[in-house]
Amino acid sequence: MRLHRLDIAAFGPFGGTESVDFDDLSAAGLFLLHGPTGAGKTSVLDAVCYALYGSVPGARQSGQGMNLRSDHAAPSTRTEVRLELTVAGRRLEITRQPPWERPKKRGTGTTIEKAQSWLREYDAVAGSWKDLSRSHQEIGEEITQVLGMSREQFCQVVLLPQGDFARFLRADAEARGRLLGRLFDTHHFAAVEKRLADRRRETEARVREGDAALLADAHRMQQAAGDAPDLPELAPGDPGLADAVLAWAAVARSTARERLTIAHCARAAAESARAAADRVLADVRERARLQRRFAEARERAARLEERADAHREDRARMERARKAEAVAPALELRDAAEADHRRATAEEEDARARLEGAYADAGAAGLAAAARRASEELGALESARRAERRLAVLRTEQAELDSEERADEGVLQDAEGWLAEWESTRAALQSRIESAQEAAARAEQLAVRREPAEQRLAAARQRDQLGRDTDEAQARVLRLAERAAQARTHWLDLKEQRLSGIAAELAAGLVEGQPCAVCGGTEHPEPAQKVAGHVDREAEEEALAAFQRADEERAGAERQLGLAQRALAAAGAEAGDAPTERLAATAAELEREHTQARRRAVDLHPAQEALLHAEQERDRRAAARQEAAVRAASRETRRDTLARERATLEAELTQARGDAESVAELAGRLEAWAAKLGGAAEAARVADDTAQRLKDADARLADAAFRAGFDTPRDAAAAVLDDAAHRDLQHRLDAWQSEEAAVRAVLAEPETAAAAEQPPADLATAERDAEAATRRLQDAVSAWDAAERRRTELDRLSARAAVSVRGLAPLREEYDRVARMAGLAAGTSADNERRMRLEAYVLAARLEQVAAAATVRLQRMSSGRYTLVHSDDRAGRGRSGLGLHVVDAWTGRERDTATLSGGETFFASLALALGLADVVTDEAGGVRLDTLFIDEGFGSLDDQTLDEVLDVLDALRERDRSVGIVSHVADLRRRVHAQLEVVKERTGSVVRQRGR
Numbered sequence: 001m002r003l004h005r006l007d008i009a010a011f012g013p014f015g016g017t018e019s020v021d022f023d024d025l026s027a028a029g030l031f032l033l034h035g036p037t038g039a040g041k042t043s044v045l046d047a048v049c050y051a052l053y054g055s056v057p058g059a060r061q062s063g064q065g066m067n068l069r070s071d072h073a074a075p076s077t078r079t080e081v082r083l084e085l086t087v088a089g090r091r092l093e094i095t096r097q098p099p100w101e102r103p104k105k106r107g108t109g110t111t112i113e114k115a116q117s118w119l120r121e122y123d124a125v126a127g128s129w130k131d132l133s134r135s136h137q138e139i140g141e142e143i144t145q146v147l148g149m150s151r152e153q154f155c156q157v158v159l160l161p162q163g164d165f166a167r168f169l170r171a172d173a174e175a176r177g178r179l180l181g182r183l184f185d186t187h188h189f190a191a192v193e194k195r196l197a198d199r200r201r202e203t204e205a206r207v208r209e210g211d212a213a214l215l216a217d218a219h220r221m222q223q224a225a226g227d228a229p230d231l232p233e234l235a236p237g238d239p240g241l242a243d244a245v246l247a248w249a250a251v252a253r254s255t256a257r258e259r260l261t262i263a264h265c266a267r268a269a270a271e272s273a274r275a276a277a278d279r280v281l282a283d284v285r286e287r288a289r290l291q292r293r294f295a296e297a298r299e300r301a302a303r304l305e306e307r308a309d310a311h312r313e314d315r316a317r318m319e320r321a322r323k324a325e326a327v328a329p330a331l332e333l334r335d336a337a338e339a340d341h342r343r344a345t346a347e348e349e350d351a352r353a354r355l356e357g358a359y360a361d362a363g364a365a366g367l368a369a370a371a372r373r374a375s376e377e378l379g380a381l382e383s384a385r386r387a388e389r390r391l392a393v394l395r396t397e398q399a400e401l402d403s404e405e406r407a408d409e410g411v412l413q414d415a416e417g418w419l420a421e422w423e424s425t426r427a428a429l430q431s432r433i434e435s436a437q438e439a440a441a442r443a444e445q446l447a448v449r450r451e452p453a454e455q456r457l458a459a460a461r462q463r464d465q466l467g468r469d470t471d472e473a474q475a476r477v478l479r480l481a482e483r484a485a486q487a488r489t490h491w492l493d494l495k496e497q498r499l500s501g502i503a504a505e506l507a508a509g510l511v512e513g514q515p516c517a518v519c520g521g522t523e524h525p526e527p528a529q530k531v532a533g534h535v536d537r538e539a540e541e542e543a544l545a546a547f548q549r550a551d552e553e554r555a556g557a558e559r560q561l562g563l564a565q566r567a568l569a570a571a572g573a574e575a576g577d578a579p580t581e582r583l584a585a586t587a588a589e590l591e592r593e594h595t596q597a598r599r600r601a602v603d604l605h606p607a608q609e610a611l612l613h614a615e616q617e618r619d620r621r622a623a624a625r626q627e628a629a630v631r632a633a634s635r636e637t638r639r640d641t642l643a644r645e646r647a648t649l650e651a652e653l654t655q656a657r658g659d660a661e662s663v664a665e666l667a668g669r670l671e672a673w674a675a676k677l678g679g680a681a682e683a684a685r686v687a688d689d690t691a692q693r694l695k696d697a698d699a700r701l702a703d704a705a706f707r708a709g710f711d712t713p714r715d716a717a718a719a720v721l722d723d724a725a726h727r728d729l730q731h732r733l734d735a736w737q738s739e740e741a742a743v744r745a746v747l748a749e750p751e752t753a754a755a756a757e758q759p760p761a762d763l764a765t766a767e768r769d770a771e772a773a774t775r776r777l778q779d780a781v782s783a784w785d786a787a788e789r790r791r792t793e794l795d796r797l798s799a800r801a802a803v804s805v806r807g808l809a810p811l812r813e814e815y816d817r818v819a820r821m822a823g824l825a826a827g828t829s830a831d832n833e834r835r836m837r838l839e840a841y842v843l844a845a846r847l848e849q850v851a852a853a854a855t856v857r858l859q860r861m862s863s864g865r866y867t868l869v870h871s872d873d874r875a876g877r878g879r880s881g882l883g884l885h886v887v888d889a890w891t892g893r894e895r896d897t898a899t900l901s902g903g904e905t906f907f908a909s910l911a912l913a914l915g916l917a918d919v920v921t922d923e924a925g926g927v928r929l930d931t932l933f934i935d936e937g938f939g940s941l942d943d944q945t946l947d948e949v950l951d952v953l954d955a956l957r958e959r960d961r962s963v964g965i966v967s968h969v970a971d972l973r974r975r976v977h978a979q980l981e982v983v984k985e986r987t988g989s990v991v992r993q994r995g996r
Helices: 022-026 041-053 058-063 136-147 151-157 162-170 173-184 187-225 241-306 308-324 328-353 364-380 382-420 422-500 502-507 537-575 580-601 604-657 663-708 713-719 723-747 750-757 763-826 838-861 902-923 943-959 971-975
Strands: 002-011 014-021 030-034 080-087 090-097 100-103 110-113 116-123 128-133 159-161 866-871 883-888 893-896 931-935 962-966 978-983 990-994
Touching: 002 022, 002 041, 014 022, 014 990, 022 962, 022 978, 030 041, 030 971, 041 080, 041 090, 041 136, 041 151, 041 962, 041 978, 090 136, 116 136, 128 136, 187 241, 187 763, 241 308, 241 723, 241 750, 241 763, 308 713, 308 723, 328 663, 328 713, 382 422, 382 604, 422 537, 422 580, 422 604, 663 713, 723 750, 838 866, 838 902, 866 902, 902 931
Parallel strands: 030 962, 030 978, 159 931, 931 962
Antiparallel strands: 002 014, 002 080, 080 090, 090 116, 100 110, 116 128, 866 883, 883 893, 978 990
């Protein structure tokens, strides 16, 4: 992977657009990235990582998204990072824009712009760039695949953080394993360990479940066996569990079969005894039943003899009733004729009572003739009745004409009065409309003037507020500037004091026999001593940090002051010099006038509607007046016609009704009289008819009674029975015959007569003997059933236990095999002598490769003195595999890396980082890393060691690599000619590039 060009816009401390030409810097093989603290050296590396992976390294990941945006950037400048690089023979260009808060294009305020990404590839044949993707996820997957490294691996092997590798050098095996695990992605080996441990727990749980199930079946067999020998004391996991359970089950099954045989014999004997007792009981019950049957038949025969006289009377009565059945139709006919005659006679008497005395004794023919005459007189009055109804209609029409006339007079008066005031009404409405139209035009003019006045007032108020904010910001800037100056003075004083006592600080780190970092001597006869009030490195760094914080607060206050001043100038330009109170009064007056004009203009539409309705009302009332005049003329003609017709009809009716009040009253009297005469005539005729039918019925009844053998019709009527009496008498006769036949049949049975001659049966004794035999059989059956259930349950449980034993054998074999594998992978088994976990074993091999690659450079940096070696010895009671020691060629002894001095630790960690980069590169599939960055750490080296380190880094060019050193050490500026300087300014940092 070789970097070509990096473009940064509004990113981190860079407020504008900056470009870095890595091709020019890499031509020298070694280049320097320097600048003051906080200028943004590390932000250049962050931009490279962000372009590739969409996030920044390590602890700085909280600075993603909108927080990556520079505080110095203009509001309209979009944050953007563009990186051009070559990897695996492909020239790619990656552009990333994080989300940012920009001003709205319309209106005021801001809006959030989403993040965007582009990936392009250069087509050498076509000589142009082609787009590959604009998806964040697809670009991330493509870059990870083509580089063969995750973001964590890239930050470790390309952006070499010396502090991390110094900690790695001194770390224990556990911390060293976590870092190597992230770099070499050995989580799948840890997953294998976890999977084997899970398999071991699963198989162990299955074996324990099988043992528990077998033991549970054994306890069930013990409960089923009852008083069998006790089960041996067993527990899940006992080696002899299966054999002990199967042996005990065999003994329990044998005992159960013997008890079942004994119970079967006892059951057979009890069944035979109960059968004999049942046969004896059945014989006794039959003899007792026959004896009771014979006795009951004798008692029924005696009761029949007592009721013999009553039976004979019932038979005679039934015979007379059968004879009377022939006379019943004549009796019914005579009763019906008599009832009809009585009803007709009563109706005739009632009809005659309603007639006048002249017709009280008249016959049916005379009454009918009088009724016909009354009907004829009623028909002669029909013409007069029609005339009377027409006269009533004429009176109603005349009353309606009078009502219409009164209504039309009211309409005429109302219309005349309303139309007389029409002109004044129209003029008032027209004036109202014109006034509302003028108010609407005035409101529109005021609306145009009101909005600029309100905007100017708002700007004036903002101007006043911003003026106060600017004054406060200026005062705050002065305070913070003074505080920052005091903090800087304090830091410089402490630094000077520390430099004055630096000899004592260096002397505190001297070890007898170890070379001095200043003079190189191994003897230290008179080391300097710290005096009271000595300033150490920690105090100086705290003062420097306090100064930096104060300076950052001052710079932030100055930025806020600049923003407030620009906003104040904009608000002042819009508001002008007019006082806010005068602008507020002007705006209020315009608002008041606009409100009044709108209130008057609101009446425009109602006034127009009122004028329209008034015009419509005028047309309606004029039409109503015209219609009323036409109706009045027509009404006079109709009134004359009705008067003439009414006079003619009244004369005709006066002659027709005579002394009656009206023709209708006279017709009503004639209709009532004709109805009375007709009803009386019909009643007299019906009475004559019914009297004749009654005489005929009496003659037929007397003849039928004589023929049936009765002396008089009354005797025949007395012999007739109704349905209920006939059914009751027949039921008594049938019951007598049935009972008599049943008694004779029972007394004639030979077995019943024979049983009656025997002694009485002893049923109670036979039943007691049968019940005792049944109880003995039930007890025997219960005992046999219990024995059968016990044998069946023991057979079932024994078979299940045998199946469980057969299934447990392969489970135990699997558990033993998995447990050995899990213990070996976890480093807990005896087969793993060094107690190394599987992941640690793989990482140990990788660490050994890293140590070998790092030793090549470490020997050169240390002039052949130090060598890094991997150690798999156990540390204390822990596990082994990830130890790292240094071999000192001067003493020939191996010692811990924590004993290295500060400068030795630096070049040892640098060599380790470069070696790790080589190994991870090979692990990533051979992707060349042609550009590396080393971040800080050179300040602890003396001149000779620094030359040796730079020689090693310069030698990396042999593999066509370029190395960028990130440092603010001044001596490096003289030694490294290709430089990228980051300059910190008030408006944001800028970069200055100088080639070789």
